[in-house]
Amino acid sequence: MSAPIDTAPYDGAPGDSGESRPLLQLRHLSTDIALRRGTVHALDDVNLEVRPGETLGIVGESGSGKTMTALSVMGLLPSGGSVVGGQILFEGRDLRSLPPDEVRRIRGVRMGMVFQDPLTSLNPTMRIGTQVAEPLRVHEGVSKAEARARAIEILRRVGMPRADKIVDDYPHQLSGGMRQRVVIAMALICSPRLLIADEPTTALDVTTQRQILELIDDLREEFGMAVILVTHDLGVIAGRADRVAVMYAGRVVETAPTARLFRAPRHRYTEALMESLPESVTGETGAGKRLYSIPGLPPDLSRPLNGCRFAPRCRFATPECRTTEVTLSTGEHRYACLHPVTATTTATAVRTVPAPPSAEAPEAATEAILSVRDLVKDYGATTGGLLRASGQVSAVAGVSFEVHPGETFGLVGESGCGKSTVGRLVVGLEKPTAGQIVLDGTDIATLNRRERRRTHRQVQLMFQDSYAAMNPRMRVDAILAEPLEIQQVGDTSARRARITELLDQVGLSRRVLERYPHEFSGGQLQRLGLARALALQPRLIVGDEPVSALDVSIQAQVLNLMRDLQRELGLAYVFISHDLSVVDYMSDRIGVMYLGKLVEVGPAHDVVRAARHPYTQALIDAVPSVDPEPAAPRENITIRGELPSALNPPTGCRFRTRCPIAEQICETEPPLAGDRHQVACHFPLRPEPRTVATPTGVIG
Template sequence: MSPLLRLRDVSTDIPLRHGVVHALDHVNLEVRQGETLGIVGESGSGKTMTALSIMGLLPSGGSVVGGEILFEDRDLLSLPPAEMRRIRGVEMGMVFQDPLTSLNPTMRIGAQVAEPLRIHQGVGKAEARERAIEILRRVGMPRPDKIADSYPHQLSGGMRQRVVIAMALVCSPRLLIADEPTTALDVTTQRQILELIDDLREEFRMAVILVTHDLGVIASRADRVAVMYAGRVVEATTTAELFRQPRHRYTEALMESLPGAADHGGGALYSIPGLPPDLSRPMTGCRFAPRCRFATEECRTTDVTLSAGEHQHACLHPVLQPRARAEAAAPVADRSGPQAGATPILSVRDLVKNYDGAGSLGRKAPQVSAVAGVGFDVLPGETFGLVGESGCGKSTVGRLIVGLEEPTAGQIVVDGADIATLDRRARRRMHRRVQLMFQDSYAAMNPRMRVDSILAEPLEIQQAGDRAARRSRIGTLLDQVGLPRRVLDRYPHEFSGGQLQRIGLARSLALEPRLIVCDEPVSALDVSIQAQVLNLMRDLQRELGLSYVFISHDLSVVDYMSDRIGVMYLGKLVEVGPARDVVRAARHPYTQALIEAVPSAEPGVAPRTSVAIKGELPSAQNPPTGCRFRTRCPLAQEICETEPPLAGGAHQVACHFPLRTAD
């Protein structure tokens, strides 16, 4: 079968005020009808620029300066703008990473989904609405006729992503490009979206280009893979062959950076040193050579092109041995971090947080039950992982622990003092012992302040030392997080995501706390940068005796970082136990469903569906009675209408029908 889409030596430039970024350099790709091509690589590798070049949606001033983009043998680069708009609206569709920014906040959902039909096919308003409702139904949207009259802000993240997919598919395109379609979603919603794309690909006989940095997504969903680095394709082959025996050293390094690639006995993840190159500067030789542990002088001076054959690679020193297959159930060594028998540094007891509901026209709405009776301890030197879907209340628990929110009821005891009973001055002093590491470090920093002021601010607020002592402390913090002291006069926008997260970690360490609450600290990072930050956090924990409450929806990261894990669902803890036991011998059906939803970086491993979650997360304004998971649980019976207690020894579960009993 001839390719539906072919890229031949495509080069793309993006002009800047002080130079030109050569975003793509002689890229060659192809995808056939009914096939899924995965494009993987770090941020800045050219993945998204490839998709935008195909769609003709490059940033202002950007242009394809060389090569051909052939869609059914028509060169898209030679078409007039009107014809390209028709192809982009009818024959090709694109799903963007952030659905909220892709939707018009002032238009109802039905009108937005119907818009391509009205513009490109001249369909009348009534017929377009009916077809929009039908495509919303086909993408699995509950009550599509009601959703059609809603606005984007009224929908959950997963529902908004379904709307964007419906918009891309409403004209029955031949090619769908999905650019990081699940990056911001939790694992259960991610699995639903990926399965939806698979089903629709078969139904519409579409070709799919799946752009992602998640190797697990690629392994389970793509037929073939292209690995990109610094604007070039460095390896291309079938998915099974790539994961069986990666050839390029960059691909090998990405796989070694995955959390599952290290043991839990203190073994560090492999982290790729340095950063991708500046694409506005001339380069010679292999572009990965400055970061490659196997590079030779020949690599630095020889421009390596893709080899011929089914498994193409551009590496002078390729991997020769097949990749060892990961054994997820293999026993691992216990971590030595927590001090067994010690007094907990943090004790949370019967914690409750309710918010007043948002009513309209002065009407009082039901309260939002964000946290409903949560309790756990954290020992000195221990990492307690808190995991669950978006909306489960885990971030609210974190904000309550650090005093950014006041609890409705319950206790939060840090070093023997209940935060809820402290006055404002005492609570401010408590911040010396408890700090928060934010998910988005850039948003948490004042963009008008330089790094030296950002790091000095908590020291000044707490009146810690004189100016000389603060300056010395700031230098020590930069040394601890692995940043040079010359960055002190730079602003937040001048840093990469990984560097910003290091600065955020340095700020949380400024007052020498004993406990740090880490709220999704690596969820927005590439796998290679994620490995650097996780290694750094574990090293600092051992060096400084820190305790962490590590909040995340990524079970593989939580498993790697944590000594114990608490699983939250709709404001309640449903399972708590040692990390190894929770991940490898889950007792609650919800925990098992989360585990099964995590994409495996092993092609050919069929996704498990022993516990399939049904429907959307219920509203926290009207949570189900009894077990809050019962409305989505395949094992639920009448007794589940009464609330099960969190019971057991070291491994506790709140379920009337646990999957496993205590040993």
């Protein structure tokens, strides 16, 4: 067995205090990835540090180098990857100069890492307790019984319910939030001094995300750890990090204390990221404004680069920017920009958004294109090897709403609330158990399979993962032509003309017709997905989390495109998302779902800024804010615990088991009441003015 690692607190170099010395310091770090087509210079001269007890946030677009920085520190680079220059100083020692066995032990005990996707990080064939305890068995040589006991203890400390039972479960038996807690427990089991969290909440809804981030904060204080938080979500960074490093094309372009950077960013790339956020233009003064969309794509890091790497995409770039190598300035707020942002253009304005007037606005005069009435969808549940029936899963329970021509109706809620099931029912991919789905006067719920196919001309689905929704063996021309051929629309020349028109509408070159899906970026794939949805000229498009997997800059491009096409073509949208800021930006009206039921429906401004249901308010309070010092919430409503099972939902108000203001009367179901703004709650919140912080100087 290897010699044990010294676990005494790090006191820095001789003569230095532990607090004054960085726990981790990267000096001129450079990392290359060798590929067949050449060498990608993933990191170039990266200088970062994190001190004991501090949280450093690293933010940037995909390909900026933030994850590659974390993997370089942990020694987990992909095949062909290697650190080719610089130092990785941890507790005063350069990991690059130590023997491999010693480095492995340091990284297994003194460092821990939480990966983005907990399901792929866990072994599906191993029980939870075995996986959590594995670092103890490998690095500390403890007995099996002791390892199990310590695994149960660490699972309890990360807030896992029934930890003594969970240790015997497999990963697929846990929810997304519970799997993320397991991964955090694995990283903490050896009490590391440094925790690296790589996009730890990207796939989680806002309430679970808040719980995980608060957990990391609590554990940082309890264990005295340093934390590196890697994310593309600026709101997560603003609310959790002490300092921020903004990365672009393998380099750090700006770094500063969090509050200072968000109140006065200096680099033009940081400014552009903030202006891409939906919350930068929503609210009383943001109606109708466009998100700023960063043009172009990040550079190819396998080719030589000159000057500022952001210059080809920067609206303020000059010829000097394209030829002059810019290094980080000195001081507490460091940035590498020849034409930095002035403080006056990036201040945060605090304004009061008034509560909506009490008078109810009249309903739209136009007839609804979609009318969903008392929609129900139940699934049969089975258990055991013989798949015996064990009950009914209540996925959708009496949902009703309307969508008018040219309108966007947003559906928002936690994972498992039933919003995606509603979307699949509307487009005819599934048949409802009960209720009506009236599309242009026809109840499509009563149609047979062949008859429903004809309704696809009127309603189409835009998938969350466009790549998974496309046949990887088909070229773009065949992918776009397929719905036209199935519906027998036009002849070959007419279809070719329609495909060309679609590419023009979504902003793609006609040269892409001969390419395959794997040759496109995420944003380009979503444009193709939208083009395919538009092929049959539908009146209604259901977007199921269409931008949830995209960076903020690419997200802005897709959202702007969807709004442009809506105005141009008169489209109606059902926009499904767990991101309230995106739903607020896109929607005219919003429906909030919880465990298969609509609990609040109303105009977007009213629902987001004067929520009536405690669940809606809890969702709003859980959304990460780009203001590092957000105003106090109107009500102190925090959701705790896991979503109840739809196999046996609570009686009465389904939210009552997690609601902090529930009383006995909540055991009876409240109706969805109201005219313009409806709420299903025995104790609805009162509309009051709310203080909202928004960036100024936004480009419309």
